[in-house]
Amino acid sequence: MVYNFSAGPGMLPASVLEEVQSQLLSYEGSGVSIVEMSHRSSTFMEVVHDLEHRLRRLMHIPDTYAVLFLQGGATLQFSMVPMNLRNSGRFAYLDSGTWSKKAMQDAKPFGDVVVVGSSASTNYKTLPDWSQPIHDVDYLHLTLNNTIEGTRYTTLPETNVPLVADVSSNILAEPIDVERFGLLYAGAQKNIGPAGLTVVIVRRDLLQEQDVPSYLSYARHVDTLLNTPATFSLYVAERVLAWVEAEGGVSEMERRNREKSERLYDALDSSTRFRPLVTEPSCRSLTNIPFTTGDDVTDEAFRQFAQTRGLIELGGHRSVGGLRASLYNAMPLAGVNRLIETMQAFEQGGHDVSH
Amino acid sequence: MVYNFSAGPGMLPASVLEEVQSQLLSYEGSGVSIVEMSHRSSTFMEVVHDLEHRLRRLMHIPDTYAVLFLQGGATLQFSMVPMNLRNSGRFAYLDSGTWSKKAMQDAKPFGDVVVVGSSASTNYKTLPDWSQPIHDVDYLHLTLNNTIEGTRYTTLPETNVPLVADVSSNILAEPIDVERFGLLYAGAQKNIGPAGLTVVIVRRDLLQEQDVPSYLSYARHVDTLLNTPATFSLYVAERVLAWVEAEGGVSEMERRNREKSERLYDALDSSTRFRPLVTEPSCRSLTNIPFTTGDDVTDEAFRQFAQTRGLIELGGHRSVGGLRASLYNAMPLAGVNRLIETMQAFEQGGHDVSH
Secondary structure (H helix, E strand, C coil), X not given: CCEECCCCCCCCXXXXXXXXXXXXXXXXXXXXXXXHXXXXXXXXXXXXXXXXXXXXXXXCCCCCEEEEEECCHHHHHHHHHHHHHCCCCEEEEEECCHHHHHHHHHHHHHCEEXXXXXXXXXXXXXXXXXXXXXXXXCXXXXXXXXXXXXXXXXXXXXXCCCEEEEXXXXXXXXXXXXXXXXXXXXXXXXXXXXXXXXXXXXXXXXCCCCCCCHHHCHHHHCCCCCCCCCHHHHHHHHHHHHHHHHHCHHHHHHHHHHHHHHHHHHHHHHCCCCEEXXXXXXXXXXXXXXXXXXXXXXXXXXXXXXXXXXXXXXXXXXXXXXXXXXXXXXXXXXXXXXXXXXXXXXXXXXXXXXX | CCEECCCCCCCCCHHHHHHHHHHXXXXXXXXXXXXXXXXXXXXXXXXXXXXXXXXXXXXXXCCCEEEEEECCHHHHHHHHHHHHHCCCCEEEEEECCHHHHHHHHHHHHHCEXXXXXXXXXXXXXXXCCCCCCCCCCCCEEEECEECCCCEECCCCCCCXXXXXXXXXXXCCCCCCCHHHCCEEEEECCCCCCCCCCEEEEEEHHHCCCCCCCHHHCHHHHCCCCCCCCCHHHHHHHHHHHHHHHHHCHHHHHHHHHHHHHHHHHHHHHHXXXXXXXXXXXXXXXXXXXXXECCCHHHHHHHHHHHHHCCEECCECCCCCCCEEEECCCCCCHHHHHHHHHHHHHHHHCCCCCCC
């Protein structure tokens, strides 16, 4: 058994992959693979319908919100958000790390970016404060869970401007109160399914005609497939959502993710060799846990040691180094237990390669 | 055996799908599916490398051109082309049908669109003429093969402005002289692999810094993966290209596509019941063949009759109706022979439902 701690594309439920494999050559006895089917065929349109409705049920998304299935990852949303929500051309951002900074950068061609809070001073080990009231902007953007830094918001700013959030790494991993937001977006490749799908959930009254090209206009994607999506990704995502529903829904996912992350954090907090990067418990992500031995060489030695024991992708993001365990919905508790045992074996085994 | 005449997503080689199925739970014995792997892992980077180099070999793409793997389909390219190649802000287009009109529409927010030729007067059953010399524009755009109308260019305009072409439906189906073009783009879901991948081939000297957001800038994608691509689509595309190479390359694909399309056109030209929409042989596509009985009700009766015999997706595009057979690389000659037999059986069987 291999446990895959990749931050994304990440682990998928084994039962889903087995079903996809069994159906790959002939979908439901049709003699044709789902990946060979027209996205306008009745069979595939049913997949899209089921995907949308499962997501609406799981996240309690009301009809006043549209659900869009796009491509280009969260990165393309960094520019589609300001392109489509622009009115005054002033946009507020909370700066909580790498991905929120990228989002800001891509908004700049479309207006003035106002940073209303930043945790740069703690090297993003905490979350930004927002002391001043936020108004006179088209929206306030935040990264609800910071995949690289391992932090997540548990309280939201009180403001009457629409909240926009990147929820790529915590969608379906914990409940999100959709109605607190104007727009949510997420790359699929962490908790939804394979890469190639980006989910956008947007309050319909925020949609407006803008002079933007067809693909880049939210309005053109509402309640229709504008063009050919990554059909395999949508198909597998629908199966993953069926699995989440069968397992008990988002609240059950949260219970499991809380148990997994608390167990790992307890081990890190009590370890003599490893320490977590996020020390403030109220800021800790349920899904992305960065840690270190404090030493690059020893971190790399542990990564290799763990890999020989079937625990893979424990390296930190290339921009920060260190170690990181991503505990998405498909990661079983057994994987976390095995990681903790492996940390203890490394601690006790005299794997001291520090200089 | 089912033969799938879908215009895209279309039929894939059976041997490729079988290999993908056998590897789906554990890629090359790794214990992890390729769709669960980080796009930055050495295993996946090797897939990307092989995909690029197979495409370069198959299409004779010199190093002076970059090969980009994007998302968003040809539709997103309709706006990325003018965004990135803009200098004077004047763009020339040849209007050969539905997709070239969509490309023009999406260029309008970025400059002046000059239509230098149109075949609207023949209802796009022929290709546009370009009598006047073309200069003082940033590029000349054409749709090399018209998926809906079933036409394709066999001669190109002589001009010193960069030629830009949408080659979604004929890439790898026939040789394309890359060095005649400044930029080529293609959605994968016809001759390359599953949907979710868009290939862009661009002459490096045309790349320039523009004030565009990261995902929408070609320069940001050159020789790197800017963000997570649709990994499954890239993986399968690499396997399809290996299949094309093993089968004899693009010239062999062209030989087969020529044989398939000529056989079908011969049957249509000599039929008493069916007729091709494109009557001028020099304009006929090798890959998309629209035809009709001349009557919507009879067309639909034939579509259903063919479906009961395992020939699926023969309906014309929803914008034009009628019938259409797409004969991409993965469609064997046996499928075309079976279609012709089925047309003859329909002709002889008194399936007269016309009013």
